[in-house]
Amino acid sequence: MKNASITTIADKVFENLCSAIVKGEIPAGSKISEPELSIRLKVSRASLREAIGRLEACRLVTRKANIGARVVTLSQQQLIEIYQVREALEGMAARLAAQNCTEEEVKKLQRLVEHHTQEANTIDGASYFQKTGDQDFHFHIVQSSHNQHLINLLCHDLYHLMQMYRYQYGRASHRAVAATEEHRYVMNAITDGDGEMAELLMRNHIRKSRLNIEQLLESQAQTQVQA
Amino acid sequence: MKNASITTIADKVFENLCSAIVKGEIPAGSKISEPELSIRLKVSRASLREAIGRLEACRLVTRKANIGARVVTLSQQQLIEIYQVREALEGMAARLAAQNCTEEEVKKLQRLVEHHTQEANTIDGASYFQKTGDQDFHFHIVQSSHNQHLINLLCHDLYHLMQMYRYQYGRASHRAVAATEEHRYVMNAITDGDGEMAELLMRNHIRKSRLNIEQLLESQAQTQVQA
DNA sequence: TCAACACTATCTGTCGACAATATTGTTTTA
DNA sequence: TAAAACAATATTGTCGACAGATAGTGTTGA
Numbered sequence: 001m002k003n004a005s006i007t008t009i010a011d012k013v014f015e016n017l018c019s020a021i022v023k024g025e026i027p028a029g030s031k032i033s034e035p036e037l038s039i040r041l042k043v044s045r046a047s048l049r050e051a052i053g054r055l056e057a058c059r060l061v062t063r064k065a066n067i068g069a070r071v072v073t074l075s076q077q078q079l080i081e082i083y084q085v086r087e088a089l090e091g092m093a094a095r096l097a098a099q100n101c102t103e104e105e106v107k108k109l110q111r112l113v114e115h116h117t118q119e120a121n122t123i124d125g126a127s128y129f130q131k132t133g134d135q136d137f138h139f140h141i142v143q144s145s146h147n148q149h150l151i152n153l154l155c156h157d158l159y160h161l162m163q164m165y166r167y168q169y170g171r172a173s174h175r176a177v178a179a180t181e182e183h184r185y186v187m188n189a190i191t192d193g194d195g196e197m198a199e200l201l202m203r204n205h206i207r208k209s210r211l212n213i214e215q216l217l218e219s220q221a222q223t224q225v226q227a
Numbered sequence: 228m229k230n231a232s233i234t235t236i237a238d239k240v241f242e243n244l245c246s247a248i249v250k251g252e253i254p255a256g257s258k259i260s261e262p263e264l265s266i267r268l269k270v271s272r273a274s275l276r277e278a279i280g281r282l283e284a285c286r287l288v289t290r291k292a293n294i295g296a297r298v299v300t301l302s303q304q305q306l307i308e309i310y311q312v313r314e315a316l317e318g319m320a321a322r323l324a325a326q327n328c329t330e331e332e333v334k335k336l337q338r339l340v341e342h343h344t345q346e347a348n349t350i351d352g353a354s355y356f357q358k359t360g361d362q363d364f365h366f367h368i369v370q371s372s373h374n375q376h377l378i379n380l381l382c383h384d385l386y387h388l389m390q391m392y393r394y395q396y397g398r399a400s401h402r403a404v405a406a407t408e409e410h411r412y413v414m415n416a417i418t419d420g421d422g423e424m425a426e427l428l429m430r431n432h433i434r435k436s437r438l439n440i441e442q443l444l445e446s447q448a449q450t451q452v453q454a
Numbered sequence: 455t456c457a458a459c460a461c462t463a464t465c466t467g468t469c470g471a472c473a474a475t476a477t478t479g480t481t482t483t484a
Numbered sequence: 485t486a487a488a489a490c491a492a493t494a495t496t497g498t499c500g501a502c503a504g505a506t507a508g509t510g511t512t513g514a
Contacts, residue, residue: 007292008467035495044469045496046273050280057284059379065234066475066496081376088319092311149308152286153380235497261466271499272466293466293505 009043010050016041017051021060021071022164029073032061058157060164072161076217079165082158083210087203089154090138093145094186094202095195101144106191109144112137113187117180137183141190141202175212179205236270237277243268244278248287248298249391256300259288285384287391299388303444306392309385310437314430316381317365321413321429322422323372332371333418339364340414344407364410368417368429402439406432 006012017037020026032052038045052069055061061069072078097105116133142154182205189198233239244264247253259279265272279296282288288296299305324332343360369381409432416425 010467011292033495046468046470049277049496050467053277053280053284057280059376065232065238068476068496078376081374084319084323084374085316085376085380088315089312092315096311147308147311149286149305149312153312237497262464273498273500276466277497294507295466 009047010054013041013043013047013051014054017055018058018060018160021055022160022167024164024168026071028071028164028168030071032069032071034068058160060160072164074165074168076214079169079217080210080214082161082165083206083213085158086154086162087206087210089150089158090142090206091199091203093142093147093150093154094190095199096145096147096150097141098190098193098195098198100146101190105140105144109137109140109187109190112140113180113183116183134179134183141186144190169213169217175209179209182208236274237281240268240270240274240278241281244282245285245287245387248282249387249394251391251395253298255298255391255395257298259296259298261295285387287387299391301392301395303441306396306444307437307441309388309392310433310440312385313381313389314433314437316377316385317369317433318426318430320369320372320374320377320381321417322426323374323377324368325417325420325422325425327373328371328417332367336364336367336371336414336417339367340407340410343410361406361410368413371417396440396444402436406436409435 006015017026021028026032034045034048034052038048041048052061052063056063056069059072061071063069101109112133116137119133139155142151145151182201186198186201186205189195189201233242244253248255253259261272261275261279265275268275279288279290283290283296286299288298290296328336339360343364346360366382369378372378409428413425413428413432416428
């Protein structure tokens, strides 16, 4: 069920590098040397280059002709940009989900929110559950939009970058309970088939996440100045 | 000024194929044979495959392992999906442009709208000017958002697909004057720095384009049934 | 006649080698 | 000594060839 389409060497290398970059094992901003990596991974440069091309497609690396590939550098600015894009796209996804999703999808969404609510309330250090739970929720709504372009953009292209920021910026969310509450509002709007409201609430939810992170980064910057 | 970064063979091949696909010279849905194309274009399969990879990244072709690449098939459904994505993204772009754009960008936007208004009013069969004028307008606003992710998504990834639909679906727009009018509204909101309003108006504008096209396709389908 | 299988041909995936470009280090010159 | 020109080195881009997979064809058997 999981990743049934990993057949070629290039696929495996891509998965490898993608994971390594997201987790920071290959540092942000570092150069990707084709000869070195092809030796270390024991694959030809052709397969490696294919994989690097796909990394470029989902913006985990940038390439320049005759110079090479570099892992993207994470910046506060870029993180904010991603949240702005997410606000727009996932807002639309929520609207379309409210209009198009099936009975089963609604039920699954309700189960998800129920599940996460319990976790957020019972478990104290709910960071892990909160993270994946949050991802599940957003992922499921995007899928329920039934707009394949939206799904590709959010679940394939932007997904890895978002994960990368989560891994490396950490994000100790104090918003677990509040976020779960907001999820419930979005869920209700989708259940009611109210696209307009679903979009509004989803955008509100993501905007608050962004503002929370901006604030967090702000305070971190001040702490660093003090230290 | 134009395409200063076409240096490698793969770049040229990509530009070639991209243009050919957009214009329909390589028919939608047709298979892309690597041996055949590499001979016809007189390049190695490595360069060709690099180019095909980039075509896949901007969704002009789809690839399956061990089977090959196919030009995307244009469907009414997909066109609608693209417009929904555009509505979300360009709406956000307009909002950000209103907040972030420079004095020069505002002035250029005003010149653009002024120019297009004259064309739309004076020239009768304004389809050509309307098309490129429309593109210029939207392109400029996206650039003015100063959100690099947004710019990449709209001006690189989605751009070619949109062009492909314009070429092959034709679109005899009866909305030239109305659209130009809507452009003016958006421009005013951006000039005022009213992000909320700019987003609203831009979304409205794109939504109307979508509805217009849906209606057009509807009537075409009926005509075909009658014939 | 049709279905299943084997075989062939063709295509994609992968590899190692060569060519072109960029980077580094050294020498030369003002 | 500093800067420019050059040489050496390493890296990326490109190529042709081989390996593995797929699809089509023909054959065989019920």
